Amino acid sequence: MQKLESATVVQPQGFRMGCASAGLKKTKGELDTAVLLAEEGTAGAGVFTTNRFAAAPVRWSREHLPADDLRGVAVNSGNANACTGPKGQEHARRMAELVAEKCGCSAEQVAVCSTGIIGHPLPIADVEAALGEACDGASDSRAAGQKGSEAILTTDRGPKTSGVRAGVDGEKFTVCGMAKGAGMIAPHLATMLCFITTDAQVPPEVLQDMLGQGVQNSFNAITVDGDRSTNDTVLALASGASGVDVESSKDTRKRFGRALRSVMQDLAIQIVQGAEGASKLLRVQVTGARTRECARSAARAVASSLLFKCAMHGEDPNWGRVVCALGYSGAWFEPDDVTISIGAATVFEEGRPTGAKASSELQGSEASIYIDLGAGQHKATMWTCDLSKDYVDINAGYAV
Amino acid sequence: MQKLESATVVQPQGFRMGCASAGLKKTKGELDTAVLLAEEGTAGAGVFTTNRFAAAPVRWSREHLPADDLRGVAVNSGNANACTGPKGQEHARRMAELVAEKCGCSAEQVAVCSTGIIGHPLPIADVEAALGEACDGASDSRAAGQKGSEAILTTDRGPKTSGVRAGVDGEKFTVCGMAKGAGMIAPHLATMLCFITTDAQVPPEVLQDMLGQGVQNSFNAITVDGDRSTNDTVLALASGASGVDVESSKDTRKRFGRALRSVMQDLAIQIVQGAEGASKLLRVQVTGARTRECARSAARAVASSLLFKCAMHGEDPNWGRVVCALGYSGAWFEPDDVTISIGAATVFEEGRPTGAKASSELQGSEASIYIDLGAGQHKATMWTCDLSKDYVDINAGYAV
Secondary structure, three states, rough: OOEOOOOOOOOOOOOEEEEOOOOOOOOOOOOOEEEEEEEOOOOOEEEEEEOOOHHHHHHHHHHHEEEEOEEEEEEEEOOOOOHHHHHHHHHHHHHHHHHHHHOOOOHHHEEEEEEEEEOOOHHHHHHHHHEEEHHHHHHHHHHHHHHHHHHHHOOOOOOOOEEEEOOOOOEEEEEEEEOOOOOOOOOOOOEEEEEEEEEEEOHHHHHHHHHHHHHHHHHHEEEOOOOOOOEEEEEEEEEOOOEEEEEHHHHHHHHHHHHHHHHHHHHHHHHHOOOOOOOEEEEEEEEEEOOOOHHHHHHHHHOOHHHHHHHHHHHOOHHHHHHHHHHOOOOOOOOOOEEEOOEEEEEEEOEOOOOOHHHHHOOOEEEEEEEEOOOOEEEEEEEEEOOOHHHHHHHHHOOO | EEOOOOOOOOOOOOOOEEEEEOOOOOOOOOEEEEEEEOOOOOOOEEEEEOOOOHHHHHHHHHHHOOEEOEEEEEEEEEEEOOOHHHHHHHHHEEEEEHHHHHHHOOHHHHHEEEEEEEEOOOOOOOOOOHHHHHHHHHHHHHHHHHHHHHHHHOOOOOOEEEEEEEEEOOOOOEEEEEEEEOOOOOOOOOEEEEEEEEEEEOOOOHHHHHHHHHHHHHHHEOOOOOOOOOOOOEEEOOOOOOOHHHHHHHHHHHHHHHHHHHHHHHHHHHHHHHHOOOOEEEEEEEEEEOHHHHHHHHHHHHHHOOOHHHHHHOOOOOHHHHHHHHHHOOOOOOOOOEEEEEEEEEEEEOOOOOOOHHHHHHHHOEEEEEEOOOOOOOEEEEEOOOOOOHHHHHHHOOOO
């Protein structure tokens, strides 16, 4: 598997991208509308937010995926089209219809994603005009892909892209992806969006399964502030243009699975690294858990603890906060069997602190916390970031 | 029911309190050790942390409660005696033994509570000396009670006490309480402790039941940072010295229940008001839920949302964050049936914003958020505070 530099979602064969401005963002002319177009026969799969206030575009897209002939995705940033009533649902449908008209397909073959402010109706005429312009200018050039990765952003520090080329000689395929989001952390703004394209040939149900599994170890394994948005969406599109059939052998399927997971995990980690206020990427690895659920609960409790995140921000190797979070995580273990290491320093063992110094392990932009529960064979990893005063500033500094 | 000003836990008949310094805190001579002593026949009940890393004193006390002849509680602040191995358990026992010796009872008749830094062995000889001094000086004077409410503090802004006098003529009784804690929010420090005394006569099992129920609507209905500590303990002691038997009639039992809940809720709210970094007390009230569990989940999700707490800090009436938290709370509802009000302003109705201005509702030191889920008859209230930069400062500013 070979990592691709400066990958874009139009690098796999069979995809084009176009962008335009509908005036949804503060700066005039800033890109806020994009289309990702696919050739006939493209498989599409999606994983969506479980939030009960799912936005109109989420409701539209999840109704039509998985699909065996997805032809396009209409995206806008700057407005989430969430909590917008029946009009919002009409707007989501009209976004799909406009792209469908340009592609000569039905609206049901077009997925829709929105991200931005909640509770404001879309200026739909402007969005339709921008979508039309985006379709007309769509191309498979690297520049078009790069512009696309910028058009979907809201408060992100920069675009997040990833790509790999995998497979054996004569059976090569490509998986690329782009994402936006930094937790639901900006005022009124929401959402993590991710788009994955591949030229491998994958039946829609298989793509849906693999996407669902991949989410567990990528986007479901990160936390910024614990808030799940109304618009979260992960889409995958498989054009089959490489001619490599993922179902042709067990090995090919495995290779594709690995490539897909690699791209998803890379994008998920980029989201944490780029989270507002974040200065450190923190990896919380739990081993020795009695069940997979225990492993995940333990990792999630530590990674979500405000006290832990504050301590990491201050480069304070405060194992007491790790112990505390493990204790209320619901994971089963005997306190005396737990071992905790911060980087290379084992700070807690056999129910008490070892006295090892660990503050130097927390300097720099990345740190790892290893927790062995001594209760079984299961493991889990969560990625999170530190909690800084900048986070509070960003999220409290916007009094209306 | 009459609220008592400057109530202390020795106001109900049958209790004495004494304090001393064991040198556990930074300032030399600062009070850090206390005993609450009871006459023979005092009923005792306790509710303890569910954290798997329960501290040694918690393990000791929960083993011996409820009890029908509790004679004392030994308390120290400045050191949690948590994650201290077998030696920690020996220290907890020795604290009970020292007080037992002074009272002429067995160690099992003495409960133990500790709060402070995790993972450091107690200087047990100093603690024993201080406990002895505290026992010798114990009194039922108001001054002794006030000193006691100070001796149990760690990073608290000040003592938290509450008391009521209730019952009908000729059948009066008193319920008083004191608490410490501001969430598990200070570096290495932990814990909420609460001590309630009454001169009503209450069988230990009844006291245990009522205490457990009371916790649901008081200490389990507040959140500062969501971290449950290793040492959390709520104790209730009933001396029976007033001669009022709570079991004598249904009305008396009801009156006692109301008095107990009132004291517990008052103390719980004082903890939120005094939380480090907090500038606002926030009341999140959910009505119209399909089940009690739905009501609690919804209230807890909103009250625990970092984004919501940041917005409140900035006096930003950001209903989008309330909607978002409700959506992932797990509570059942139809989005279009939800109504959200901030103070007197209804900001969200029938699935969309009303456009009402609400920022003026957030000025001042208290604010209420009302959420009607439109799905049933159940309700729940949570109290929380805003999330400020001070919180991060306090919890990250202690690099070792």
